[in-house]
Amino acid sequence: MASFVWKRILLMIPTLLGVSIVVFLMLKIVPGDPVNAIMPPDASESERALVRAQLGLDKPMAVQYVYWLGNVVQGDLGDSVARRLPVTDMLLPAFKNTLLLTAAAALASFIVALIVGVYSAYRPKSKLASLFNGLSLASIGLPNFWAALILIGVFSVTLGWLPSSGMSKVGGGGFGDTINHLILPAAATALASVGVLTRMVRSTVSGVLQQDYIFALKAKGVRPFTILRHVLRGGMPTILNVTGLQFGALLASSVLVETVFSWPGVGQVIYQAIGQRDFPVVQAGVLFIAVAFVLLNLIVDAVHAAMDPRVRQA
Amino acid sequence: MSLQATAAADPKDLAASAASREPSRAAVVFAAFARRKIALAALIVLLVIVLACLLAPWVAPYDPSAGEVTDRLQKLGAPGHLLGTDEQGRDILSRVLYGGRLSLLSGVLPVLLASILGGGLGIAAGYFGGWTNTIIMRALDIVFSFPAILLAIGISAALGPGITNIIISATVVFIPPIARIAESAVKEVRKEEFIEAARSSGASALLIIRAHILRNIFAKVFVFATSLIGVCLMVASGLSSLGLGVSPPTPEWGFMLNNLKQLIFINPAVTIVPGAFIFLTSLSLNLVSDALSDALELKR
16 A cells, blocks of 8 residues: 555656646746846846846756756745735635535535435336436536526525625634625536546446445345445445546636635636736746645545455556 | 448448448447437527527527616516616626627537647557657646646736637646547557558558557547537636636627626526526537437447
C-alpha cells in the first residue's frame, strides 16, 4: 500500500511540473509588453531596459520559469496589480470558501446519486427509474451557472426561503446562517455532477446485482436489507472513486457558480480580477485550483487502493 | 467494421446496389436514428434553433441593439415582445436569435478546429507509435490534468476579452480528448491485416493514413466530436458570462445571461431565457449525438 502511494506521488511530480509550465506560459501569451504596462508612457528606452532587467524579463524564458517556480514553491505568487496585495493573501481565504462549497456539493450529489442510482438499479423497468434516467441525462447538458439563476429565481425571489448571494448576512450570522447561504450555491454546483454520478451508481449496482454471490444470498433467504449492504459493499470502491474524481470537476465548476451567488471563493476572486484586468490573480487562481485538482486525484487513488486490493496490484 | 467495408467498396458496386433499391448506408443509419423518437425530436429542435438564428435578420421582430425606453422590462409573453424586454427596452427574442449566431459559432468552431488538430495529433501518435506517441500523448496529458473550464478561463483571460480568444482557448481545451479517441481508434485499425498488406506492397505512411486510417476512424471521431459541441457551447458561454466574450451591445447568450442577472428580482422569468437556449441546444446536441452513436453501432 505504502509503495503504491509513493509511486503515485512520484508520478505526480511531472504532472505538477507540466501544470506549472502551462500556467507560467499563460502569462507569456498576455498581449503587449509587460514593461509598458507598469512604466509611464514618457519613460526613456534606457529606463525601460533597467526595469526589464530588474524584473528578469531580459533573461531567457527557461530561466524566467525557474525563478518563477522558485517563488511559487515558496508561496510567492506575485502581487495583485489592482489591489497591491500579495496574491496568496487574497486566494488562501477564498480557497477555504471554495473548498467548503465544493465539499457540500460533492456530499449532496453523492447522497442523491446513491439513493436514486440504487433505486433505479433495483427497479430498472419502473416509471420512476425512467424519469430519473431522463433527468440525469438532462442534467449533463445543464449549464450550472444557469441552474444557479433558476434556483435564485425560485427559492430567493419567488418563495423567499433562502438568501441569493454572499456567505453571511450583513453583520455576520452564525453557523446556521452560513449553511443557509450555502444551500443554493451547493445545489447549483452539485447539479453538474449528480447526473453523471447517478448513471454510474446505477450501472455499478446493477452489475453487482448480477453477481453469483448475490444470487446465493437471495437463495439463502437473507433479508433484503442485508443483501443491500452486500451490494453496496461490492460497488462502493468504484462509486467512491468516481465521486472523488467528480469532486475535482466540481471544484472547477464552482468557479462559475460562485460568480452568480457572489460566493467569496476563488471563482469570485478570478471573476473580479478578470474585470480589473488583474492577470496575476487569475493566473494564481488557476494554479491553485489545478494543483488542488491534481492532489485530489492522488488522494482518491490512494483511498481507492486502500479499499480495493486489485487496484494496488495493477 | 463490416459497415465500414461496405462504405469503402468499389463505386460500381455502390451504383449497382443503389439501382437494385437496396437502402444506402446513410438511409440505414437514419432509420436506426429515427427509431428513437426523442432523438428525432431533439434533431428538429436543434434545426429550428439553428435556422432561426441563421435567419435572424429576417425572422427577428426587432433590431437587437436598439431599445425602446417605453418598452422597458416587459414580462414574458407581453404583447409584441414574446420573450419580454431588458432594462434598455430591447426585445429579448430578437437578441436571442441574433446572439445565437455567435454562441453557436463558439460551440461548433472550437470542436471543428480541435478535431482537425487533435485528430491529426492522435493519428500521428497512434500510427507511428514509439517516441512520437510518448511525446504527443504525454504533452496532451498535461493539458488534461487541468479541469477543462479552468484552463479555458486562464487562456482566455490571458489573451484578453473577445469571442476569437474564447474560440482559441476552447480549441486548446478540446484537443486532448479528441486526440485520445483518435489515437486509440488508430491503434485498433493498425492491427488489421489490410494495413499490413498495404505496407508490404510499399504504400507510404501518408497514403495508408489517407486511404485506410482516416476512413476507418472517421465515424468514431465524428460522433465523439458531436458529443463535445454541447459541452463546448457551455464552456464558451460560461467564459462569456465571466466577461471574457463580446462587448456590449453585441448580443450573445452567455453575456446576455450575465447581463440579465441583475434583473432577477424584477423580472425573473425573462432572466432565465438566454440560459434556456443554451440548455435546450446543448441537451438536444447530446441526445442527437447519443442516438447517432447507437445508430452507427459504435458502442460495445
